[in-house]
Amino acid sequence: MKGMSIPKPAWVPSDHEIAASNLGKVMGGDYRAFHRRSVVEPEAHWGEMIERLGIVVRRPADRVLDTEKGAEHARWFVGMRLNIAESALGRSGDRLAVLFQRHEGGAIERRTLAELRHDAARVAGALAQAGFSAGDAIAIAMPMTYESVAIYLGIVMLGAAVVGIADSFAAPEIATRIRIANAKAIFTQDVIVRGGKTLPLYARVIEAGAPRSIVIPAGAELALELRDGDSAWASFVSSAAPATEFHIDDVEATTNILFSSGTTGDPKAIPWTQLTPIKAAADAWGHHDIRPGDVVAWPTNLGWMMGPWLIYASLLNNAAMALYYGSPLERGFGAFVQDARVTMLGVVPSLVKAWRSSGCLDGLDWSAIRCFSSTGEASTPDEMLWLMACAGNKPIIEYCGGTEIGGGYITGTVVQPQAPSTFSTPALGCDIVLIDVEENKGELALLPPMLGSSNRLLNGDHHGVYFEGMPAGPQGQVLRRHGDEMEHLGGGYYRAHGRVDDTMNLGGIKTSSAEIERACNSVDGVLETAAIAVEPPGGGPSQLVVYAVLTQRIPPETLRSAFQKAIVQSLNPLFKVHDVVIIDALPRTASNKVMRRVLRKQYSR
Secondary structure, eight states: OTTOOOOOOSBOOOHHHHHHSTTTTTSTTOHHHHHHHHHHOHHHHHHHHHHHTTOOOSBOOSEEEEOTTOGGGOEEEETOEEOHHHHHHSSOTTSEEEEEESSTTSOOEEEEHHHHHHHHHHHHHHHHHTTOOTTOEEEEESOSOHHHHHHHHHHHHHTOEEEEOOTTOOHHHHHHHHHHHTOSEEEEESEEEETTEEEESHHHHHHTTOSEEEEEOSSSSOSSOOOTTOEEHHHHHTSSOOOOSOOOEETTSOOEEEEEOOSSSSOEEEEEOSSHHHHHHHHHHHTSOOOTTOEEEOOOOTTSTHHHHHHHHHHTTTOEEEEEOSOTTSHHHHHHHHHTTOSEEEEOHHHHHHHHHHTTTTTOOOTTOOEEEEOSSOOOHHHHHHHHHHTTSOOEEEOEEETTTTEEEEEOOTTSOBOTTOBOEEOTTOOEEEEEEETTEEEEEEOSOOTTOOSOOSSSOHHHHHTTTOOOOTTSOOOEEEEEEEEEEETTEEEEEEESSSEEEETTEEEEHHHHHHHHTTSTTEEEEEEEEEOOTTOOSOEEEEEEEESSOOOHHHHHHHHHHHHHHHTOTTOOEEEEEEOSSOOBOTTOOBOHHHHHHHHHO
């Protein structure tokens, strides 16, 4: 294609590295052919993946794939019955399942799979004793800890659905997610101790009007008194005998409710079925090359898809997950990665930028790392090259997807040369096309059917969000909307350029212009606002810029501070306002819609 400049790889796998990899053992020497088969022969590919991952099936499927109602309404493993938590927990009990460090510089604790299964069963038994049952929605709003992993798997073991809520959310956002999912209970923590600070969490949950809460202490004891009807963690899990059976259900049963910001209104409530974890674990097997005995670390939270992803990517591949309770921004996290002998480390680019700027990783030994992965936002080549060097020039697998996919649609592998900040392949089982292409850039669309991708929303029109108004594919195929802008670089490489719609990734967290604008419009003296995410010069993580129309004169820096305060109070303190632009009027279409694309172009000039 015109103007293409094929990236130069910064890492090329050796024959030995290819042969030792998961893909190298099965692909027959030709990755492109292996990927193509996963797309054109999906029944064979996913049937084999079920066996490779050791999925425990209580009733086999009648059909692997049913597309009689069209690709948009594809059904996978029709009639299959299982409990996906049994596949995660029902393996060799003496192997390592979780490593964690409660305090910076403290001892690294270890739990075997047998211990994790016992603790998950305690949660399932206590929930049943308390009157909860299969099909109930039960929320988790707490940091990613050993206890939260046991709680997650215990809820799934019961046959209930986990409602994922990020621990960084303000009370209004917690309340929104509890309301949409109709959560009947919530597991939370009294406070969060991070970076030398103690932050309230239980207080925000109560402010959100949460249902019955089970509260885990951040320290040895609870730091506050509980509301009437709420339970302390220790007394709750000791109230009943551990469950002895996994609730067996249809493969389409909901196991997790996660949220992804739409362009307007409430966040989209996306149900994960028992198939979604299989997609996550398959990506980890094929693209991140997670093997038995590996140790996987990825600073994340159960409110985001990478939290459940980490659980299934590790356990379904017979690996262990490494959890650090402190701030990943500081040297303590880097020392934990060193001491836990992490073999696969996941990051968001903002984290890498902070490490490089502070020099906090200097002198650490990350030689156990076999590969990195980066997701959540666009990265820069310089920072990714720096990260590679931290572990002796190990590859970085860029990974782009979404909550509604259960993993990635475009990524890389350890059997292909990798260039920094680029993708080298669509995910296994996935095919993509670019539409509205200009100068090799276009909106990326997916070609269903695609195992693990959503087929309904709990609070929205799934067809309207993902399919309505999409053009036909090159051969007349149905296309699924995703909303990312991607650049085709040639040589099989792609680079991400943020969103084409009114959603944005800020610090690895997906949100919408509408959510940011609602918060900013509450500031006195503001008539209306338009929030956009812009790509900085040279690429990298998106930056939040707010255009504002005022009713009175306000200095820009004062306005930026007021917007930041409003966002922290009503949304998320992790969203940072990069710039404010005061404008006389927002550009609008004939139907009065704000033209944020125009503002993005104006700001980037």
